[in-house]
Amino acid sequence: MMTTNLQDPRDPRLRAWAYLSRVVEGPCRQLLALINQVGPEDAARAVQSGGLPQVLDRPTRARRQDDHSARDLELLIDMGGELVTPDSREWPAWRMLTFDQQEVRQDLDAVAPIALWKRGAVSIDEVSSSAVAVVGTRAPSSYGEQCTIDMACELSAAGCTIVSGAAYGIDACAHRAALAGQKPTVAVLACGIDQVYPSGHDRLLGEIVRKGAVVTEYPPGTRPARFRFLARNRLVAALSDAVLVTEAGKRSGARNTARWGRLFGKPVYAMPGPVTSVSSVGCHQMIRTGEASLVTCGSEVLSDTGLRERAAQRVLVGSGIEPADGLDRVTDGLDRTQLRVFDSLPMRGGAGLAEIAVSSGVPAASVQAALAVLEISGLAQRGDAGWRRAKKAC
Amino acid sequence: MMTTNLQDPRDPRLRAWAYLSRVVEGPCRQLLALINQVGPEDAARAVQSGGLPQVLDRPTRARRQDDHSARDLELLIDMGGELVTPDSREWPAWRMLTFDQQEVRQDLDAVAPIALWKRGAVSIDEVSSSAVAVVGTRAPSSYGEQCTIDMACELSAAGCTIVSGAAYGIDACAHRAALAGQKPTVAVLACGIDQVYPSGHDRLLGEIVRKGAVVTEYPPGTRPARFRFLARNRLVAALSDAVLVTEAGKRSGARNTARWGRLFGKPVYAMPGPVTSVSSVGCHQMIRTGEASLVTCGSEVLSDTGLRERAAQRVLVGSGIEPADGLDRVTDGLDRTQLRVFDSLPMRGGAGLAEIAVSSGVPAASVQAALAVLEISGLAQRGDAGWRRAKKAC
Numbered sequence: 150m151m152t153t154n155l156q157d158p159r160d161p162r163l164r165a166w167a168y169l170s171r172v173v174e175g176p177c178r179q180l181l182a183l184i185n186q187v188g189p190e191d192a193a194r195a196v197q198s199g200g201l202p203q204v205l206d207r208p209t210r211a212r213r214q215d216d217h218s219a220r221d222l223e224l225l226i227d228m229g230g231e232l233v234t235p236d237s238r239e240w241p242a243w244r245m246l247t248f249d250q251q252e253v254r255q256d257l258d259a260v261a262p263i264a265l266w267k268r269g270a271v272s273i274d275e276v277s278s279s280a281v282a283v284v285g286t287r288a289p290s291s292y293g294e295q296c297t298i299d300m301a302c303e304l305s306a307a308g309c310t311i312v313s314g315a316a317y318g319i320d321a322c323a324h325r326a327a328l329a330g331q332k333p334t335v336a337v338l339a340c341g342i343d344q345v346y347p348s349g350h351d352r353l354l355g356e357i358v359r360k361g362a363v364v365t366e367y368p369p370g371t372r373p374a375r376f377r378f379l380a381r382n383r384l385v386a387a388l389s390d391a392v393l394v395t396e397a398g399k400r401s402g403a404r405n406t407a408r409w410g411r412l413f414g415k416p417v418y419a420m421p422g423p424v425t426s427v428s429s430v431g432c433h434q435m436i437r438t439g440e441a442s443l444v445t446c447g448s449e450v451l452s453d454t455g456l457r458e459r460a461a462q463r464v465l466v467g468s469g470i471e472p473a474d475g476l477d478r479v480t481d482g483l484d485r486t487q488l489r490v491f492d493s494l495p496m497r498g499g500a501g502l503a504e505i506a507v508s509s510g511v512p513a514a515s516v517q518a519a520l521a522v523l524e525i526s527g528l529a530q531r532g533d534a535g536w537r538r539a540k541k542a543c
Numbered sequence: 544m545m546t547t548n549l550q551d552p553r554d555p556r557l558r559a560w561a562y563l564s565r566v567v568e569g570p571c572r573q574l575l576a577l578i579n580q581v582g583p584e585d586a587a588r589a590v591q592s593g594g595l596p597q598v599l600d601r602p603t604r605a606r607r608q609d610d611h612s613a614r615d616l617e618l619l620i621d622m623g624g625e626l627v628t629p630d631s632r633e634w635p636a637w638r639m640l641t642f643d644q645q646e647v648r649q650d651l652d653a654v655a656p657i658a659l660w661k662r663g664a665v666s667i668d669e670v671s672s673s674a675v676a677v678v679g680t681r682a683p684s685s686y687g688e689q690c691t692i693d694m695a696c697e698l699s700a701a702g703c704t705i706v707s708g709a710a711y712g713i714d715a716c717a718h719r720a721a722l723a724g725q726k727p728t729v730a731v732l733a734c735g736i737d738q739v740y741p742s743g744h745d746r747l748l749g750e751i752v753r754k755g756a757v758v759t760e761y762p763p764g765t766r767p768a769r770f771r772f773l774a775r776n777r778l779v780a781a782l783s784d785a786v787l788v789t790e791a792g793k794r795s796g797a798r799n800t801a802r803w804g805r806l807f808g809k810p811v812y813a814m815p816g817p818v819t820s821v822s823s824v825g826c827h828q829m830i831r832t833g834e835a836s837l838v839t840c841g842s843e844v845l846s847d848t849g850l851r852e853r854a855a856q857r858v859l860v861g862s863g864i865e866p867a868d869g870l871d872r873v874t875d876g877l878d879r880t881q882l883r884v885f886d887s888l889p890m891r892g893g894a895g896l897a898e899i900a901v902s903s904g905v906p907a908a909s910v911q912a913a914l915a916v917l918e919i920s921g922l923a924q925r926g927d928a929g930w931r932r933a934k935k936a937c
Contacts, residue, residue: 296818421815421827424690424839433815436830436837443830443837445818 156231158222165193166234166264167218171368172196172209175380176260179204184263189234217368224369230268230342233364239272240265243517247387247413256412259383262366266342269362271333273388276362278521279460280310280335281450282389282410284382284403285319285396290428293396294322296420300395301326303447308460310335312389314381315354315363317347319395319403328356335388338365339381340373382406391416391454394441397431404431407441416454418444458484462522483522490519491528491538499534550625552616559587560628560658561612565762566590566603569774570654573598578657583628611762618763624662624736627758633666634659637911641781641807650806653777656760660736663756665727667782670756672915673854674704674729675844676783676804678776678797679713679790684822687790688716690814694789695720697841702854704729706783708775709748709757711741713789713797722750729782732759733775734767776800785810785848788835791825798825801835810848812838852878856916877916884913885922885932893928 156163166189173180183205184192195201196209197216225232233239247253248261267273281304285297297319301311305327313320315336327334336357338346342365345351357363366384367377382405386392392410397403397419410417419441422429435441444450451457462482483491493505505520506513520536523529530539550557560583567574577599578586589595590603591610619626627633641647642655661667675698679691691713695705699721707714709730721728730751732740736759739745751757760778761771776799780786786804791797791813804811813835816823829835838844845851856876877885887899899914900907914930917923924933 292817292819420818421823421830421837423686423817424814425686429815430839433837433839436815437839437843443815443827445824445827445831449831 156222156226158219158226162190162236163222163232163234164218165189166236167221167232167368168193168216169196170232170264170266170366171215171217171221172212173263174208175366175377176258176262176383177208178257178260179208181260181263189236221369224343225266225268228268228343229358230266233265233267233273235264239274241274241277241388243521244274244277244388246517250414252414253412258380259409259412261387262384265364265366266368267362267364268342268358269335269364270359271362273335273362273364274521275525276310276333276335277312277388278525279308279456280312280389281454281456282312282385282392282406283319283323283395284313284385284392284406285323285394286398286401286403286428286431287316287318287320288398288428289318289322289396290422290426292422292426293319293428296422297322297395298326300393300420300447300450302330304393304450305330305332305334307447307451307457308462309390309451309456310361312337312385314339314378314385314406315347315350315357316402317349319397321350321353323395324353324357324361328360331360333361335361336363337381337384337388338363338367338373339377341365341367341369341371343369344372346373378402379405383409386410386413386415389415390456391418391450393418393420393444393450394432394435395420396422396428397435398428399430399434401431404435404440407435411440417441418450418453420444459518459522462526483526483528486515487519487522490516491523494523494529494536494538496538499532499537501535505536550616550620552613552620556584556630557616557626557628558612559583560630561615561626561762562587562610563590564626564658564660564760565609565611565615566606567657568602569760569771570652570656570777571602572651572654573602575655575657583630615763618737619660619662622662622737623752624660627659627661627667629658633668635668635671635782637915638668638671638782640911644808646808647806652774653803653806655781656778659758659760660762661756661758662736662752663729663758664753665756667729667756667758668915669919670704670727670729671706671782672919673702673850674706674783675848675850676706676779676786676800677713677717677789678707678779678786678800679717679788680792680795680797680822680825681710681712681714682792682822683712683716683790684816684820686816686820687713687822690816691716691789692720694787694814694841694844696724698787698844699724699726699728701841701845701851702856703784703845703850704755706731706779708733708772708779708800709741709744709751710796711743713791715744715747717789718747718751718755722754725754727755729755730757731775731778731782732757732761732767733771735759735761735763735765737763738766740767772796773799777803780804780807780809783809784850785812785844787812787814787838787844788826788829789814790816790822791829792822793824793828795825798829798834801829805834811835812844812847814838853912853916856920877920877922880909881913881916884910885917888917888923888930888932890932893926893931895929899930 245261253259301323311327311334313323324334386409394403419432419435639655647653695717705721705728707717780803788797801811813826813829
């Protein structure tokens with residue numbers, strides 16, 4: 150699960166990604182479309198030269214002359230970080246498919262990030278393969294804190310990565326619970342990777358970097374701002390299988406993360422509390438209106454989402470434990486869907502998602518999930534031609 | 544709202560009802576059918592004589608020789624009580640229509656009572672015209688007690704009658720909250736009207752009798768038993784517009800009352816609590832499974848059920864306050880549905896529910912609700928021929 154930083158700040162393609170990541174403010178559908186069409190280097194050149202159609206000219210005009218890419222990358226690499234781009238092996242590609250859903254595309258702000266500035270010991274793609282966003286109020290009650298810790302401990306012990314926003318309160322409880330159990334956790338920031346925000350979380354962020362990952366779509370130096378928190382929340386939801394709000398007041402930002410979860414079609418849960426507590430008003434409202442389902446413990450989340458099996462598999466795969474007697478076929482431990490997907494993978498060459506979906510008869514969304522497990526298990530690999538069986542599995 | 548006891552224990556028809564009420568154990572669909580067909584006196588004679596079809600012979604065989612009706616009625620009347628029967632003006636007839644619904648009739652135990660043994664200062668029909676069942680665990684937490692009191696106070700202050708089972712714990716909190724606000728409350732017992740159960744509730748039951756009503760379908764001397772609690776719960780739900788479970792453990796009897804509420808098509812609510820409290824486990828389960836909707840305060844129940852308007856009207860009607868200037872027509876203060884129903888009532892003779900539903904274009908269930916309000920407001924009256932406008936409204 151450890152990643153190595155072999156990035157070169159002089160690499161022109163990496164420079165192009167870094168430039169593109171800064172030239173717009175946060176998510177930008179038009180720029181993504183251009184990059185998809187012509188690649189990052191040509192896209193960067195086109196933006197720099199100006200004269201783009203208005204939909205692209207407007208969001209890039211203010212910064213297109215400022216190419217800080219070399220400086221940004223040097224700073225990042227000096228900090229031990231790396232720029233995770235769609236070129237990278239650890240780009241959470243199937244998480245990003247979230248943004249390609251028909252209903253999601255109708256939301257102007259529901260756009261994938263251009264790249265992720267990252268510090269951390271783990272691969273984003275791997276740790277987010279079974280992940281739960283645990284979010285809530287910045288001013289929790291002791292009840293909210295304790296229950297968040299209990300829930301996050303239970304979820305991470307079962308193999309789920311806890312994704313949150315590193316804010317004071319519930320976010321911090323969730324990260325700390327995972328770290329206390331020596332489990333990875335992912336913090337998604339609403340500012341540059343070099344910023345310490347909130348300032349009191351210097352040590353916490355350091356520990357998350359050492360045992361998990363801190364990511365942001367904002368280039369170094371970017372200050373936190375309200376609109377960035379809202380945009381950040383979409384990534385918290387996108388990188389997770391479910392959103393859990395453990396404690397939220399009437400106007401908590403956690404409800405925004407929950408909204409993203411719903412938009413993305415992910416299950417959203419809320420923990421109830423005393424009706425006399427203002428800190429639970431937001432959770433109760435979400436349950437009342439059907440925006441969230443009530444959960445009282447981590448195991449309810451694990452069962453409802455089906456994450457128990459998937460996460461358990463990851464624990465097994467990552468544990469380095471040799472298969473016991475009778476469990477000696479490489480495909481032992483796969484569930485039926487994963488087996489069907491595995492059996493449909495070509496031995497050589499490669500196949501696309503749609504092709505695998507057709508040949509296996511498994512819906513595309515489940516194919517993605519299965520491929521993630523197969524890849525982590527070392528049974529499948531991605532190449533230029535698409536997915537194929539890994540060598541050891543042929 | 545005060546009722547007067549003018550019953551004569553020698554009245555042969557009343558004797559027949561009392562006999563029939565004792566001859567079977569609790570609800571009995573076959574006996575009800577017979578009474579509906581031939582009336583109480585002939586039904587009593589037929590049962591006494593034996594030789595009935597087996598479906599009726601079996602449930603009545605054990606007690607058909609024991610006619611304690613005179614003694615039962617004397618005891619009741621000595622206690623200041625009365626036997627409320629389908630002949631009585633205060634028989635909650637439209638509440639009992641609950642049992643006539645198609646889906647309800649499929650449940651063998653969902654049967655109307657034969658009669659109600661009653662002690663109390665108020666008319667069951669009137670006070671249950673806007674009523675909420677508030678039930679829960681016998682061993683509540685202080686949180687559960689306090690929130691039950693808050694909820695019941697809010698509901699009864701708004702004009703809703705609190706119906707419950709006079710048990711220790713949540714039931715008692717609910718009754719006491721209503722009484723504290725000088726509001727009527729109805730206790731439905733699972734034993735005879737002469738029994739003090741639970742024994743510690745002697746004073747509470749006395750106070751409910753003075754300011755509200757205590758009712759039971761069981762004749763004097765009947766001891767409480769588990770199956771009687773379950774049968775009793777159906778009456779708690781049937782006499783109410785909604786069921787609210789404020790605190791319930793995993794196996795609380797309140798979940799049985801909630802089940803009746805759902806069967807009857809009434810809204811069922813549960814109050815959440817700390818997830819760390821075993822006393823709230825039942826409420827949380829009901830919310831999770833969709834058996835109940837989450838509510839955090841009385842006003843949510845009032846809004847969700849539409850009881851706010853209906854109950855408020857009852858408060859106005861019962862307050863004796865003269866209509867203010869400009870509010871001088873008898874129909875002022877009625878809502879649109881009530882007005883439509885009122886306008887469809889004949890000036891003389893009478894019309895049945897179905898007929899009024901057709902002529903007003905209002906669904907039968909809403910016609911019932913509207914008629915209850917109109918009757919309490921003195922605008923409609925029931926006669927042998929059905930419903931008609933009251934004299935003052937012609």
